[in-house]
Amino acid sequence: MLSKLLGIPGLKINFISQDTNGDTIIRATSTLHGTKCHVCGEHICKPCASGPPIKLRHTPIWGNKTYIRITPLRYVCEHCANKSTTTQVVDWYEQKCSCTKQYEKHILLLLINSTIQDVSIKEDISYDVVEGILERNISTQITWEDIKELKYLGIDEISIKKGHKDFVVIVTTMIEGKLKILAVLKNREKATVKKFFNKIPWRLRQTVQIVCSDLYIGFINAAKEVFGKKVQVVADRFHVAKLYREKLDNVRKKEMRRLKKELPKNEYEKLNNVMWILRKSPTELSEEELKKLKLLFKHSNDLKLSYNLSTDMTAIFNMKITSTQAKRKMNTWINHVRKSGLTCFDSFIKTLTNHMKEITNYFNGRMNSGFVEGANNKIKVLKRRCYGLSNSAHLFQRIKLDFEGYAMFSNKNSTLCC
Structure with missing residues (x-):
């Protein structure tokens, strides 16, 4: 007993x-x-x-x-x-x-959302023992045999070190509503991404329907060359939104510098925190925020135009329309920008024109790589927690454990040496 x-x-x-x-x-x-x-x-x-x-x-x-x-x-x-x-x-x-395998499972559960050092201290065992348990039980690459289909692929990059252009690429999927890590690639070169896509077994490549990505041309071309026309490449709407909102923010910075020089100090101070107000939809603003926005626009017509155009683009993405309808509306939006005389959106318009197909593919099934962004947010926390974790194989292990550890090692689903 x-x-x-x-x-x-x-x-x-x-x-x-x-x-x-x-x-x-x-x-x-x-x-x-x-x-x-x-x-x-x-x-x-x-x-x-x-x-x-x-x-x-x-x-x-x-x-x-x-x-x-x-x-x-x-x-x-x-x-x-x-x-x-x-x-x-x-x-x-x-x-x-x-130690026993039961104790290894205990350690692996403790490691979820924690660090090797912390678990080592809590359990009064050496760092090497904890690391060895992790190495024995968490693979450093995906096991394709465990996957039946890959309907969606998400691909995005993260910087390993803050302030450095040292990127790794995270490839994820959603299976039965759960996030799954597929790979951590050592760089974002097209050849590296394409090589990984080609390593996906043929039976699974045949099941891919959508590849969600940011607008990096290397990711887009790698997906098109491997999966062909039968797979939709969808530009993530949140990456697109970031691009045009950055242009609005650039206008804000420029205009606020001008207003600081031109307005009396007490008048300028009334415009504090407008950055956060400009990031909101008009329907989300309080009465006080609307008054501040009205005052800001009184002093800057360029900001008013930029804000309205930015919210118009967001409104297009929120519409339940087809990709063809979205393309027409986006072309109309481009014409409005040009008629406004603003130049702040010029680079965004170029991106929009070059990637209209990938951007409007979003409207076919309203699929975005929000799950990729969710993964990246968790990975950013992991990076801060496990400072200096730069090895792609070790990063894969820690991501896999954080994402799937409870399902893998809970009492009902316990499996070691996965």
């Missing part, structure tokens, strides 16, 4: 004690008979001298550190000419490891 509570079938508990440190020591023996010969692979069951006793860390009991002491059984092989001996292999711990 106690062995079942410990999560270890095939184990006989001989007695339990506490050592001078207050740690719980469980002395036990295996009730399983025989093992597989490590030389010939035959099942063997003739016992010989036992191996040396070992002490394995296990999950805490009543808040105390818990260890299992066991003397592994050894068997001699009568099939081998040299009568080789083999230590019994059981499924609840790995040979040459200092």
Whole structure:
């Protein structure tokens, strides 16, 4: 019964004690008979001298550190000419490891949204032990056999170090409503992205319907060259929004510098915090904010025009229209910008014109890479938490654990060596 509570079938508990440190020591023996010969692979069951006793860390009991002491059984092989001996292999711990698999699962759950250093301190075990558990149980690349289809692919880049152009590319998908990491690519070059896409098994490449991306031409061309015309490449609307809102913000900065010079100090101070007001939709503004916006526009017609054009573009994205209708409306918007005399949106218009197909594909199924952005936000937190984590393989492991760890290692779905 106690062995079942410990999560270890095939184990006989001989007695339990506490050592001078207050740690719980469980002395036990295996009730399983025989093992597989490590030389010939035959099942063997003739016992010989036992191996040396070992002490394995296990999950805490009543808040105390818990260890299992066991003397592994050894068997001699009568099939081998040299009568080789083999230590019994059981499924609840790995040979040459200092803890049980149940304890490894405990550590992996603690590692979710935490750091190796923190878990090491909390559990009073070495950094290397925690790192070893992570290495044994979390793969450094995707296992394609576990995936039945890839309807959506999301691709985006993140900077590994703040202020540096040291990018890695994150490839994700949504499976049954859950975010899944597919790859962390070492750079954002088209060749690197294309190579990964080509590594996706043919059976899964055939299931891809949509690739969500920002407007980086390397990502877009890699997707088109590998998946062809049958797959829609969708430019993420939030990346598009960021581009035209940046142009509005540039006008704000320019106009606020001008107004600071031209307006009396008390009048200029009435315009405090307009940056946040300009980032809101008119329908979201309070009465006080609307008054401040009206005052701002009284002093700057360019800001008024830029704000209205920016909100008009957002309104187009919020409409339930087809991609053809969206294209017409966006072309009308471009004409309005040109008639306004503003030049702040010129570079955005060029991007919009060059990528009209990818941008308006959003309206076909209103699919965006919001799940990619959600992933990137979590990864940014992970980067801050695990400062200096720059190795793409290790980053993949930590992302996989943070995204999927509870599903993988909860009591109902526990699986080690994934």
